[in-house]
Amino acid sequence: MQIDLRTVSIKPLRNTFDHLVRRFGDKPASRYQEGSYDIQADTNLQYRPSWDPEHELHDAGRTAIVMSDWYALKDPRQFYYGAYTLARARQQEAAEASFTFVESRALLDQMDAATRSRALAVLMPLRHAAWGANMNNTSMCADGYGTLITQPCMYHAMDNLGVAQYLTRLGLLLGDAATLEAGREAWLNDAAWQPLRRLVEKTLVTRDWFELFVAQNFVLDGLLYPLIYGQFVDKHLNAHGGAGVSMLTAFMSEWHDETRRWIDAVLKTAAAESAANQALLSDWTRQWRGRAAEALSPIAQQALGASAAEVLATVEQSFNDRAAKLGLTL
């Protein structure tokens, strides 16, 4: 049964702000729209940035990608700050419950010593790779053009930090501060990790922010997350008593699935804009895919031993399929 509660109803003069009416027609706007569209200044910008005098403060020319309207790059999740934090708070609560559960049931003890040390050897150095991803996404937020793309990059950066911190907690639960130190040492000096560190450092000096988006969010993490969290943790470790680790990295797997919708939407729209964009995005993807596959190979080896090459090939194949669906030619 419907209960008919009433409030005094007054007819408003207008539905929303004019800049949203111009984009979407005269109807009420969502909070995502109000908080995102056209928010960045794009007119009458004052002073040349001392850190980049060739460009204006907000300048579409900081990437070679060209869009007639940068606000075409919509985030399908429609994350504004409130929606973003609410989504992450729910995931955080689930992660917290997993940590409690795994700890109270001593689930991690089900792994034998060899599996345990392999888990740590693979996962701990990735704390640093996640920090690299954080710096890169922060950089895309700073250098990008139009709030619709810069805003989710900032959220993504904070997520990257969250991933690094969940890995840190996992390390402290499975081991102690020395465990983290060993991972750091591997990141800095072990031969197996040097190709990846070299690649991450190369992203840190990549100045075109859209290329960086391709390199970091699409290619590197597009291969690393399925390989590490999909194949190594959820399949391999799970089969060797590592269900506890799988629970503790559930955030990473879910997060990768969720954020990939956004990354795909951005690339699909940008590639569909022009043949030049399509060619550039394809080219960047090809270049970075080559480097990333090479960098991940010794890590796959460490994680999966004999089956590494085969698994990596599967991961690469599904990445290629994904790229093709977005309209890229590799």
Add this chain to the structure above:
Amino acid sequence: MDMSVKKKLGLKEKYALMTRNLGWEPSYEKREDVYPLLDYEGIKIHDWDTWEDPFRLTMDSYWKYQAEKERKLYAIIDAFNQNNGHLNVTDARYINAMKVFLSAVPALEYNAHRGFARLGRHMGGVGPQVACQMQAIDEMRHCQTQIHSISNYNRFYNGIHDWKHMNDRLWYLSVPKSFFEDACTCGPFEFIIAIGFSFEYVLTNLVFVPFVSGAAYNGDMGTMTFGFSAQSDEARHMTLGLEVIKFMLEQDPANLPIVQKWIDKWTWRGVRLLTIVAMMMDYMLPKRVMSWKEAWEIYFEENGMSLFKDLARYGIKVPDCVEQIKKEKDHLSHQAWTTFYAAAPMTNFHTWIPSDDELDWLSAKYPDTFDKYYRPRFEFFREQAEKGERFVNPNLPQLCQVCQIPMLFTEPDDPTQIAYRQSEHDGEKYHFCSDHCQHIFDNEPEKYVEAWLPVHQILQGNCFAEGDDPSAPDFDPIASVMKYWHLENGRDNGDFAGSEDEKNFAAWRGMTTSNT
């Protein structure tokens, strides 16, 4: 087993593992290529590891606390809107304060967001990077929650229907716009002194208290809740601002003169920006919180000065401009409101002459100046208006090249004389409202000659509506400029008395409180 002998980590240790331990010294690329912005301002940092984290917040706690705050805030905004909360404000003149707020402030928060993102990437250590990143995402929050809190007013009242468009164009909005674009185009260290220290730490109370307490005093629950909700974020930002300045000063004695120069500059830039807040407090809130002068005395002369006392051990001195600000506190709001009153056709909010009660309040709050200099002006304006000759300044004012405020300020020691200063650069003359703005220009003329001054732009013909032909015989330049601004003449601007806002508010309030 080994789990049981695990060393218990302290909070500080644990947080270090969660943040600064994640970073590393690059070896495949040069450090100066990874962090290219650290050297050119002349600030010397010898050891980024000595950075003390101003707060310790991991991402999982951040998400948890912030989501809780967001949930509460939006529940209240929704309730306020659903129940026509806008009709419960003291009187409809109040809404004009919110128009000024929306027109100016979210765009500032947005630039702070982008500026702190740049620092979040480019500071030289994980500790300060993470602190700056959190501020970057917080500033996005403030930008959006402000828009969301105030957007309902736009549905019922005029003036802010195209706030973002106006923010980049309308004459008085170039003051806040240029302030933040100035800061964001600085190097990372100057930016953080400008925004993190001078603005967030020294001046933040003078923005927050007037608007948020003003909202609370005037029945605007939505805006009030936004303000209270942002308070704990602001507290974090203030501790960051303070830590940064201490860190820079402790790293190298050569940093002191650079930092002092920036503090002097940005204290003055900030205070000039607050002129509009002073006016809002003394003239636009139907129910006043306190006078601008009182706010200045509490939040700057008392609190701000004790901060400078703390910093004295590093050699930091109170900025010279403070002497002038002290003299101006009795005049600032009155000079600003008379200017806006006279420019009423050109603004996106309404102005009015204070009522007798309000004039008495101003006389009581400003015993040394109000009756002597300003009350007679308002009485004159009122007489003119009653005769049907409402006073309007028909001229485009000259603007200060640095703060971009019209030349409305008087000489510090002679309130009857408008202050003018002038410098030459490359054969061109530039004008300033004060010694301090002139000084800022003289230090960096190449930067400030790039200012986009609305009046100059109008006179150069750069602010006419698209499609209008200035050579047409019936061309009306003022109408064309208003069209360029998207200012709806007769609805957005002019007197509050007789405005559509006034009529609608009265009619709607009637609908909600009576049965006719």
